[in-house]
Amino acid sequence: MNPTARNASRLVGKAVLATGLVVGLTPVLGANPAYACSCIGPVSEEKLKKQAQVVFKGKVKSKSGTVDSPGSTGAETVTYAFSVSRTYKGKVRVPQLVATANSSATCGVRLSVGSTYMVYATRAEPANKSKAARRAADRKPLQINLCGGTHKIT
Structure with a gap:
């Protein structure tokens, strides 16, 4: 060769x-991890209410964080503070904090300060079955996501 x-x-x-x-x-x-939020077709108000642990009508008073912020990994959260005008299911706090993923790709919900929403939320899961763990979970913000039915009321 x-x-x-x-x-x-x-x-x-x-x-x-x-x-x-x-x-x-x-x-x-x-x-990078791939995220995708996919919801199953339209769901009735009755079914949304049944699936949620807490349902209330309230106005967004403030928020911390931004949904779909640049550089978002999808692991961060955005927290909204609500003044609740009516409770339909479960117990709420005054003010009621509600958290969501900070990316719509991971089913984060973008809400507007000053707007009123019907909120369908779940409670944080306790770390274990102890009474202390349940109380600690109850103090955490409620959780919402894009598929949960939370929507603006006009």
């Missing part, structure tokens, strides 16, 4: 090795 052919063969081998490394390591090193 002449020197030119040998060099060409080495270059091809290095290119194949480099390509294999890039393709093989991409899932390990460079892949």
